[in-house]
Amino acid sequence: MGAGIAQVAAQAGHATVLVDVNVEQLQKAQAGIEKVLARLVEKGTKTEAEKNDILGRLTYASNIADFAGCGMVIEAIVEKLEVKHSVFKEMETVVSADCILASNTSSLSIASIGSVLKNPSRIVGIHFFNPAPLMPLVEIIPAVQTSEEVLSTAKAIIDSWEKKTVVCKDTPGFIVNRVARPFYGEALRIYEEGVADFATIDWAMTHIGKFRMGPFTLMDYIGNDINYTVTETVFEAFYYDPRFKPSFTQKRHAEAGFLGRKTGRGYYNYAAGAVLPEPVKDEVLGRQIFERIIVMLINEAFDALFLNIASRNDIDLAMTNGVNYVKIVIARMYCCAEWSKEELKLKECLIFDA
Ligand SMILES: NC(=O)c1ccc[n+]([C@@H]2O[C@H](COP(=O)([O-])OP(=O)(O)OC[C@H]3O[C@@H](n4cnc5c(N)ncnc54)[C@H](O)[C@@H]3O)[C@@H](O)[C@H]2O)c1
Numbered sequence: 001m002g003a004g005i006a007q008v009a010a011q012a013g014h015a016t017v018l019v020d021v022n023v024e025q026l027q028k029a030q031a032g033i034e035k036v037l038a039r040l041v042e043k044g045t046k047t048e049a050e051k052n053d054i055l056g057r058l059t060y061a062s063n064i065a066d067f068a069g070c071g072m073v074i075e076a077i078v079e080k081l082e083v084k085h086s087v088f089k090e091m092e093t094v095v096s097a098d099c100i101l102a103s104n105t106s107s108l109s110i111a112s113i114g115s116v117l118k119n120p121s122r123i124v125g126i127h128f129f130n131p132a133p134l135m136p137l138v139e140i141i142p143a144v145q146t147s148e149e150v151l152s153t154a155k156a157i158i159d160s161w162e163k164k165t166v167v168c169k170d171t172p173g174f175i176v177n178r179v180a181r182p183f184y185g186e187a188l189r190i191y192e193e194g195v196a197d198f199a200t201i202d203w204a205m206t207h208i209g210k211f212r213m214g215p216f217t218l219m220d221y222i223g224n225d226i227n228y229t230v231t232e233t234v235f236e237a238f239y240y241d242p243r244f245k246p247s248f249t250q251k252r253h254a255e256a257g258f259l260g261r262k263t264g265r266g267y268y269n270y271a272a273g274a275v276l277p278e279p280v281k282d283e284v285l286g287r288q289i290f291e292r293i294i295v296m297l298i299n300e301a302f303d304a305l306f307l308n309i310a311s312r313n314d315i316d317l318a319m320t321n322g323v324n325y326v327k328i329v330i331a332r333m334y335c336c337a338e339w340s341k342e343e344l345k346l347k348e349c350l351i352f353d354a
Contacts, residue, residue, distance in 0.1 A: 008161055200280045
């Protein structure tokens with residue numbers, strides 16, 4: 001993530017320092033950025049001169065002392081609070097008094113990260129999506145300690161990087177990783193209840209729901225180990241709210257090493273010559289599956305709105321730009337809450353035709 005964020009900052013015209021304690025990782029990051037920019041030149045998106053300018057703005061270092069002189073630092077190191085604490089403490093001794101200190105954490109609270117700073121009002125969450133150069137959404141998360149000035153400056157900087165920013169409360173999963181949980185959780189429940197198999201659930205969500213990818217295909221992309229860990233973390237962070245309960249099916253897949261595409265087997269078999277299972281293309285069943293999942297997503301979106309996690313507009317922006325939820329789904333989320341049953345029946349058809 002750090003390499004992608006550094007590339008975005010350098011592309012936006014900033015002199016950028018990428019620091020990593022691991023020199024190999026640093027070399028990998030440099031080679032990766034150079035390769036991506038070379039490809040952009042080949043495609044005609046960037047000129048050779050632009051590429052050289054961007055590369056000229058990037059420096060690579062393995063010492064935090066090299067952050068001296070930076071106006072903003074975005075931390076994207078290992079997701080362990082104690083490691084982040086020691087890095088933030090050290091950074092504060094190096095940077096200027098008005099340097100913004102940001103974290104790209106996905107699951108830790110910004111308040112807890114900033115608690116070790118002498119000036120905690122300079123902490124803010126700046127959460128990119130992977131891959132950072134391609135994904136337009138960035139969640140900006142003020143902690144209880146964050147000053148108004150730090151929040152508005154951080155937001156203005158990221159807006160100037162041609163990203164779509166949304167502001168959200170410092171709560172587990174922020175917007176996207178909170179609202180999207182039932183896409184996996186409810187799909188796994190439907191499977192565990194014996195309602196349908198993986199392929200049929202995926203078919204229902206792509207064919208009827210118009211999602212770009214079904215939940216099991218998506219979990220196989222993300223990796224069952226990663227997705228399961230995030231689910232466990234969110235469950236714990238929400239004080240074991242049963243809505244976020246992890247699934248034994250996913251746990252067993254992760255334990256068996258059926259991690260998804262990266263191991264050649266997940267919910268599906270990706271070995272050469274393996275044939276993907278055919279879904280049961282039953283429209284009535286498909287609609288039931290789709291409605292169960294969509295209703296859970298609607299609940300989460302509304303819970304986030306109700307608890308002022310973010311504005312309605314920002315939740316909408318986050319779900320369309322962070323996870324590419326189709327507009328139709330967002331429209332259905334809102335119409336369900338605002339329209340009477342009769343109106344809903346009428347308008348539902350219109351939305352489906354839109
Ligand atoms: N991977 C994602 O999809 C994603 C998305 C959004 C946010 N995030 C967040 O970004 C952060 C990084 O995630 P990642 O997937 O890029 O992790 P990663 O393990 O791929 O990279 C972390 C890097 O930090 C370096 N590092 C570790 N300790 C360090 C230290 N003390 N000083 C300097 N460098 C150090 C490591 O050498 C490594 O190169 C995490 O907080 C994660 O939650 C990740």
